[in-house]
Every structure is written in structure tokens, then in C-alpha cells.
Amino acid sequence: MRRECPSSDVHLLSSKHNMIQSAPFGHAPDGTPLSLFTLTNAQGMEVRITNYGGTVTHIFAPDRDGRLANVTLGFDTAAEYFGRSPYFGALIGRCGNRIAGGRFTLDGVQHQLCVNDGANHLHGGAQGFDKVVWGAAVEGEALVLRYRSPDGEQGYPGNLDVQARYTLGDDGALTVAFRATTDRATPVNLTHHAYFNLAGEGSINDHEMWIDAPHYTPVDDGLIPTGELAPVAGTPFDFRTPRAIGETVYDHNFALAAPSAGQAPLRCMVRVREPRSGRQLEVxxxxxxxxxxxxxxxxxxxxxxxxxxxxxxxxxxxxxPNQPHFPSVILRPGEVYENTLAFRLSRY
Structure with a gap:
């Protein structure tokens, strides 16, 4: 459903080149007022983001005939996100995905995290970054969210200062640029948990997907990686040639192809097309x-x-944190964590 902000409550908060609208969005469980920010571009795209969990609530994008539809899953009110949302559109941290047993050892010290997914830790814990109120400011054409995660939050060591910078380009790219620093060594693995349906409704089985990944990480019954990097060739995990998603169940990590010499670090690694609407998503x-x-x-x-x-x-x-041969997620004092991702919507 398209939620319209009451005109009397709308404020324009941006630069002379682009406008970001802000409107009230109810209150957090502790009574803190929340805001809903609306970003637009020259194509008529519209993205709505709340400072509760850095959550993208709506993305309106045109189809091949110029008709707008909401292509992400979300709710119209803040209250619907409290306690029942499966991370719809949320910013995820400190550590996205699962940590076995909620435990890891760092510099000889074992840390026990909140366990919120059976016996494991998932997406930063029961009160992860998706369930906190972020400080929000409009800086130029960007919405910038900031949060200090205190030492011991959900079991993580160190005070972590985090920034997430959202921009919407005229090329249809919603970009999220993360930055973080810490005063004590800690794991950091930030991501964004948008759900997409490029048709705007129905099943995603007919969406056609390409993933530039030669390997994936097999998992056990608790969805914890076994430690193996398995080739996708000859398996249902091979999306190197575009094909329909189909009915196979996926909740797996794909090990992306390494960049070639001279390639830009921020690369298109996934492309999804929806045949009926003509919408295309690139990650x-x-x-x-x-x-x-x-x-x-x-x-x-x-x-x-x-x-x-x-x-x-x-x-x-x-x-x-428990797989030493995987790329490290440990951030130490004096280092800066930087991670930029983009969801680029277009038509084909």
C-alpha cells in the first residue's frame, strides 16, 4: 500500500539540487519520536527510509511502461516493525548473518553473544541495529544515520561508532555507504536486508537471476557454514548463466568472483530481471x-x-569470527571500517 505523508507534517530538509522530505512516523517502543524520510530522483523513483533500524519501508520504481509499483516488502506504520518483522528493509549489525553458538574467541578471550536463532546468534542479536533509533541528519543530497553501539551491547566488545549514508541517484541506484570505528577489537559485518519483488506482487519464482559467484558456502542444519568453499558448477547454486529462481529453497552465502586487475572495487555482482514488468535490479x-x-x-x-x-x-x-580461513571481519582501534553497497533499479 502506498502511504501518503500528511502534507501538514512534511518538511523539506535538503540541498538546492534535491529535496528530501521528512514526516513523523510514530514512536519507538520507548516513546522516542520516529521520522520517515522520502528520497526522489529524476526518474520518478521514490524511496522511504525511517530512522528506526535504518529501515527502507518502500521503493517505488517504474516498469517498462512507466507505471510505478512498490518493489520492496515493508509496512506502512512503525508499530508493524516492532517484534514481528523478519528484518524487512533493515540495516543489519554489528554482525550480519549467523555466528555458531553465539560464541567467538578474539585475542584469547571468549565472548558470548545474544542467542536469538535457535542455538545461534543472528543479525546482531535480539536487539540488533535493526531495532534501534538512529540519529538522522540530511547532509546535501544524503540521509545520514548515526549510532553508537555501546561496549557489551548484545555481547559485543568495544564501543562502535557507526554511520550509514543513503543516497538515491538519477541512475536508479540506492546507495548505502557504511563507516565504523571502534575503541576495542570487535567483529563488524554490516549489510542491508531489503526484500525485493520486482513485479510488485505475487511470487518471485519467475524472476531471472545472474550471480557472479563460482563458489558457495555449504551449511549444516543450523545454517552454519561447514567451512567448505564448494563449486557451484553442476548444482542448483549455479547462477552464472541467468535463469529463473524457480522453487528451490535458498538461504546461502555465495562467494563472489574476485575482481580482475584494474576493475573498480564496487562492481555489479548480481542482476535480477522480472519479465512481465521489465524491471531490473543490479546489486x-x-x-x-x-x-x-x-x-x-x-x-x-x-x-x-x-x-x-x-x-x-x-x-x-x-x-x-569462528572460521579463520574466511576473510576477517575483525575491526581494531585506529582502523576504519568502510563498506558501500548499491541496489540499482532500471528497465530492460
Missing amino acids: LTHQPGIQFYSGNFLDGSLGFPYRGGFCLEPQHFPDS
């Missing part, structure tokens, strides 16, 4: 992996059908 990242989730746990109870949306989450590999 640009410089992370080593991307989690592809095919909406297997959607059951209609939240207003969206089974497999009514898919997620593509650029990130480091799951359980990296």
Missing part, C-alpha cells in the same frame, strides 16, 4: 560474499505470500 558491492534468501519463511501472516520477496545481502561470510 553492486565490494564484499567477498552475498547472502541469497528466497523468502522461504514468508507464510502470508504478515501480508506477503510464501516466496513473495527475495533478499540479496552483500557481506562477509557467515560465522567468519
